[in-house]
Each structure stands twice: as structure tokens, then as C-alpha cells.
Amino acid sequence: MRADLTLLPLLALAGFAAGGGMRLMDPLLPLLAADFRVGVAAVAPVVAGFSLAYGAGQLITGPLGDRYGKLRVAAIALLLYGLGLAASAAAWDLSSMIVLRTATGLVAGAVIPLAIAWIGDAVPYAERQATIGRFLTGMVMAQLLVGPLSGVVAEVAGWRASFLLLAAMALLVGGLMVRRAPAEAAAGRGRGLGLGQYLVLLRAPAGRRLMAAAALDGAALFGGAFPFVGAFLIERFGLSPGRAGLVVAGFGLGAFLYTRLAKRLVAWLGERGLVAAGGAGLAVALAGTAAAPGWWAVALLQVPMGCAFYMFHGVLQARASEALPEARATAVSAFAMALFLGQSLGALAFGAVLHAAGYGAVFAGAAVLTAWLAAWLARMPAR
Structure with missing residues (x-):
């Protein structure tokens, strides 16, 4: 059964929020290094931890999406991602930032693959690549805008404000997705994690x-x-x-x-x-x-x-x-x-x-x- 494609703009916003997590740190590394009184090279594990967790977390979130519903799991992951961003804004030293960013990466990686999988359920194969292209507008705009905007916000209000703004967006979009997810949740297949x-x-x-x-x-x-x-x-x-x-x-x-x-x-x-x-x-x-x-x-x-x-x-x-x-x-x-x-x-x-x-x-x-x-x-x- 063809799913409701009016959800696509909301998923594109979710892709923007999740994809923005990758670009958020681009202009912030020197500011974090100065705040935590370390060299810029010492901040590299903050980036590496997020990236590695982003990929590794999908080992579990993919099967969870098949079992409990792709939109529901993506929405919950986006909410946890928003909370992780907000917690990262409160990091008190480099070690706490590495731990919080790594934990945030574990859930951030769920959003985009689960959205693409949901599109696979919703759209016939002949139309799927064009639809995925429409969804990817959000992630592409994140690549274009989040880095520069993060730098501007950090110059005006500090690097923590950049984290909080993206956290607010993730929490808002995640909350809207939760409202739309129950109808799709029944599509979960199989027993166990799979x-x-x-x-x-x-x-x-x-x-x-x-x-x-x-x-x-x-x-x-x-x-x-x-x-x-x-x-x-x-x-x-x-x-x-x-x-x-x-x-x-x-x-x-x-x-x-x-x-x-x-x-x-x-x-x-x-x-x-x-x-x-x-x-x-x-x-x-x-x-x-x-x-x-x-x-x-x-x-x-x-x-x-x-x-x-x-x-x-x-x-x-x-x-x-x-x-x-x-x-x-x-x-x-x-x-x-x-x-x-x-x-x-x-x-x-x-x-x-x-x-x-x-x-x-x-x-x-x-x-x-x-x-x-x-x-x-x-x-x-x-x-």
C-alpha cells in the first residue's frame, strides 16, 4: 500500500537536522580547543567519535526500524539526538564532550537510512530515486548551510549556542514525526530484533x-x-x-x-x-x-x-x-x-x-x- 508522501517535507527537515550534526563542528574546533585549553589536534576525537558512532549505531537501528516501524524509530532517534546535542552544549571539559558527541552519533545515524527505507516502502521502484532525491534536499542544504551558520552563531553567542539551536530543531521535528509515526508503526515485521x-x-x-x-x-x-x-x-x-x-x-x-x-x-x-x-x-x-x-x-x-x-x-x-x-x-x-x-x-x-x-x-x-x-x-x- 502506498504511504502518505505528504510526510516527505518533514523527513527532509529531519535529514537537515541529522545531516547538520556532521557539519556543525567544522568552524567550532578552534573555539572548543580554546575553551577546553587544549590544542586543536586534541579535539579531533570529538569528530572521530561522532563519525564512528554514526556508522556503528546503524547495526541496531536498522533492525529496530523493521521491527517497530521506520518512522517511529527515526522519530525517537531524532529526539534522542536533539537531547544529545543539548547535553553536548553543557560539556564541561574535553573528555565529557567526546563522550557526549559519541553518544549523540549513535542515534544520529538512524534518521537518514530509516527515512530512505520508508521511502522504499512508500514508492514504487521506478519512481524511487527521484523521490529519494527530493528527500535529500534537506541533507544537501545542511551541508551547504550548517557549517557557515554554526560559525556565525558561535561568533555572536559562543559555540554552545550553535549546539542548542540545532538541538531545538531536532527536538521540534522529532516531536512532529512522533505525531505521524503511529500509523506506520504497524508495518514492523517479524519477531525479535532480526x-x-x-x-x-x-x-x-x-x-x-x-x-x-x-x-x-x-x-x-x-x-x-x-x-x-x-x-x-x-x-x-x-x-x-x-x-x-x-x-x-x-x-x-x-x-x-x-x-x-x-x-x-x-x-x-x-x-x-x-x-x-x-x-x-x-x-x-x-x-x-x-x-x-x-x-x-x-x-x-x-x-x-x-x-x-x-x-x-x-x-x-x-x-x-x-x-x-x-x-x-x-x-x-x-x-x-x-x-x-x-x-x-x-x-x-x-x-x-x-x-x-x-x-x-x-x-x-x-x-x-x-x-x-x-x-x-x-x-x-x-x-
Whole structure:
């Protein structure tokens, strides 16, 4: 039965709140370091703890969504996330901040995968990628806005105010979701927590291929190319951190463009054409970044790179939502965990490449891996 898609704007707001947790800390690290009287490097575990918990928590929240209802579990997770943000604003030293941010990450990671799984229940597969694109508007806007706004708020009222504002939004949206969740809660399937569904997914060749693709996607892009663009602009071309941030923001504009065009692109190119075109566009943009003669060239490539990435990555998300229809939240959570695992391994591998051969080798290597992955995915069956 088709679900009520009037919930989609509310889910996009939930995606904004949850996705904002990743970007919230970007401008705040020096302020936290000064407040806690440590060096900036000492604050790194605050970021790492949140990211690792964000991925690890999905081991449980996916099966919980299948058992008790995706919207209900996502709403409760968002409320706990809001409480965690508020508690983090009261952190009294670095150790307490690390513990609170890590605990917050455990529930933050539930929201977006469960929302995508709910869309999988609500929307036929042929329309799913375009609908997921509409939902991702919230997360994309978080990537664009939360970092800069967090910095502005912190300058005016301190870093704790940035946490409290995002906490208020998460609590408000979570409360609204709780009001809408009961009708969907009856869709919970099975008895017990259902962790065995992960084994069901991995026993299927298509499931293993999808998890491998997610890990490679995370390694090449989330852990490989994207994190190094800002540092590349600063070290190679002498941009200030602020100007580098403005250049990289073009990626978010390209992602937003995709959310507006997703329905037309899917109808025009089809799934295989979309993953092939998106992968090819990413490979070309990354190769161009590797050979960029100036910062302006990197800036020109950011918008098409953002659009191409979501064309490519959106296909993987849609396939994850159909990998295990009887336990859809578990499948999407497994996809997200594979992505984070690949991101972690990719950061280590491409960090070694950077140390040995420089930024050009990092972007060129990511371009080659992305092109190969896109070609492989384009040959795979759609479902």
C-alpha cells in the first residue's frame, strides 16, 4: 500500500537536522580547543567519535526500524539526538564532550537510512530515486548551510549556542514525526530484533555486490577525494580557509541542482545511464582537479562534481532500498555501514597516497577507481 508522501517535507527537515550534526563542528574546533585549553589536534576525537558512532549505531537501528516501524524509530532517534546535542552544549571539559558527541552519533545515524527505507516502502521502484532525491534536499542544504551558520552563531553567542539551536530543531521535528509515526508503526515485521537479516543480505550475490560497491564508493569519494579538496586549495593555491570553504560550497550547489532535476534525469537516462553518466562526470571532474592550474579551475568543477556525485550515489541508495524488501531498514543500514567502513579505509589508503605522491595522485587515483566502479555498476542488474 502506498504511504502518505505528504510526510516527505518533514523527513527532509529531519535529514537537515541529522545531516547538520556532521557539519556543525567544522568552524567550532578552534573555539572548543580554546575553551577546553587544549590544542586543536586534541579535539579531533570529538569528530572521530561522532563519525564512528554514526556508522556503528546503524547495526541496531536498522533492525529496530523493521521491527517497530521506520518512522517511529527515526522519530525517537531524532529526539534522542536533539537531547544529545543539548547535553553536548553543557560539556564541561574535553573528555565529557567526546563522550557526549559519541553518544549523540549513535542515534544520529538512524534518521537518514530509516527515512530512505520508508521511502522504499512508500514508492514504487521506478519512481524511487527521484523521490529519494527530493528527500535529500534537506541533507544537501545542511551541508551547504550548517557549517557557515554554526560559525556565525558561535561568533555572536559562543559555540554552545550553535549546539542548542540545532538541538531545538531536532527536538521540534522529532516531536512532529512522533505525531505521524503511529500509523506506520504497524508495518514492523517479524519477531525479535532480526539481526540475522544481515546474513540473509550477505548470502545473496546481489547483496554482496551492493555492499562491495558501497564500500568502494566510500573509499574513493567519502574517504579519498572529497576530504582533501579544501586542504588542496589552501596548500597548493594559498587560499584562506574561508575562501576554500566558499569554493567547496559549489559542490553543495551541484547537489541541490540534482535534487531539482532527479525526476527528469531518471526518466531521460534510466538507472544504468544515470550511474554511467554520473560516474563519468565524477571521474572527469576529479581528473580535472588533479591537473587544475589554479583555484578557479577547481571552483568551476565543484558544481558539476556535486551533481554527478548524486546521480551516481543515488543509484546505489535506490538499489539499497530494494536489496531486502522484507527487511528494508536493515538493508539500507547495512549499506550505510559499508559506506562508512569504506570511508575509514579509504581515508587511510589515500592518506598514504598523499604522503607518498601528493594531491594530484589522490584525485587521479579516485578518478580511476570511480570510473571503474561506475562501469561495473552499469553492467549490474538493476535489482
